Amino acid sequence: MTDAFAHWRHVFKLDPDKELSDEALERICLSGTDAVVVGGSTGVTFDNTVDLLARIRRYEVSCALEISSREAIVPGFDLYFVPVALNAQDAEWIVGQHHQALKEYGPLLDWTRVAAEGYIIMNADSAVARLTSANTQLDDKDAEAYARLAEQLFSMPIVYLEYSGTFGDMERVSRIRGLLRKARLFYGGGIDSRDKARQAAACADTIVVGNALYERLDDALATVEAVKSAGS
Template sequence: MEEYRNWRHIFKLDPNKEISEEDLEKLCESGTDAIIIGGTDDVTLDQTIHLLASVRRYSVPCVLEVSNVESVTPGFDFYFIPTVLNSQDKKWMIDLHHQAIKTYGELIDWEELMVEGYIMLNPESKAYQHTNANLPTEEDVIAYAQVAEHLFHLPFVYLEYSGTYGDRALVEKVKHAVNETLIVYGGGITTKQEATEMAEVADMVVVGNIIYDDIKAALRTVHAVKKVDQNEGGL
């Protein structure tokens, strides 16, 4: 069940955005390690099921990143549950999770659930504003990552720059501050070079928005990330 620990490149698809069957096939057959389905705005069950059915035609692992309880459906390999560590509203850390488990706890296969400790780092992003996040200092980010690993024993810390390219030096410092928790980078990757730079300092690189703007550029990020491991023998 821990195959995810070897993932390096992930495409993230938003159920609320249009993608052609041709482009979807290219993504799923690209060599990426997994497809995450998830989004911030107006994600519905019908959209999620439709996208899941399309991805399931291919062998790539498929993950649901749960943005609301209403869009949860069986059939995914894993269910990633975000908890926003730098939110000023505890509902994004525990309350929504508590309510979901109170309602559906008896139906949950706990081995399929993975909690992501999100740190929101782009104040201009919808996700940052939606979760009422507070911009952390470098020291705060490192401390959040250590809390996630040593107190909460989370499998992932997700450094979310959502829509803008992030601070590579900070990502590297966070990576060196933890041992077992995996560092996931997401946000603003549009080129091979950016994918390479972040793959050198993070365990996983998530590529999302560029899929809908330039599918060829998105596909080139797969090889760029894999090449880092070929050149350096992995992290």
């Protein structure tokens, strides 16, 4: 299992199903972010994933694939993240898709470059919540229990709090970070300004900026400096 992401504080997430100009991609890859993660909830294919990877590979930024579709597993990424939607009510997104992927690709995987992400989906209106039929009606104890489940029972190296499109409860994020001992806490959702980036970075180990890249590029790029200047 890799720990290459252990130092990441800031990550940009790019969706292969969304349009992004070459100029915008260059600014993203040269922004100083720690890594670029490629992935999305819908519309991700082998063709659009390999196309985006080829464009990113013009730059030296670390690049990971978050596998959301087994048909879109593309060789050539530095790392591969396998999301497990812990609060999904559809078992396909807990073990089903993963089982099928390993039937096809298990013997070919370099496990030193693969890491599991224990996803806790918090926004009922998000595409990922609808896709996985996630139970997002979670109180603090529910969310904390899922985090412990990921780290202590399943030994996942990443716990991912996914608010996807809305800015989350930073007190809850901070509490979950405080109970983790080995896993790294990723936070994603609604980070579209310097201020929100600083707030999230103070509560999580790694922040993930995605939608803002397609809606408010300059503000999204400014989150890199905000996180770096805030320190650890």
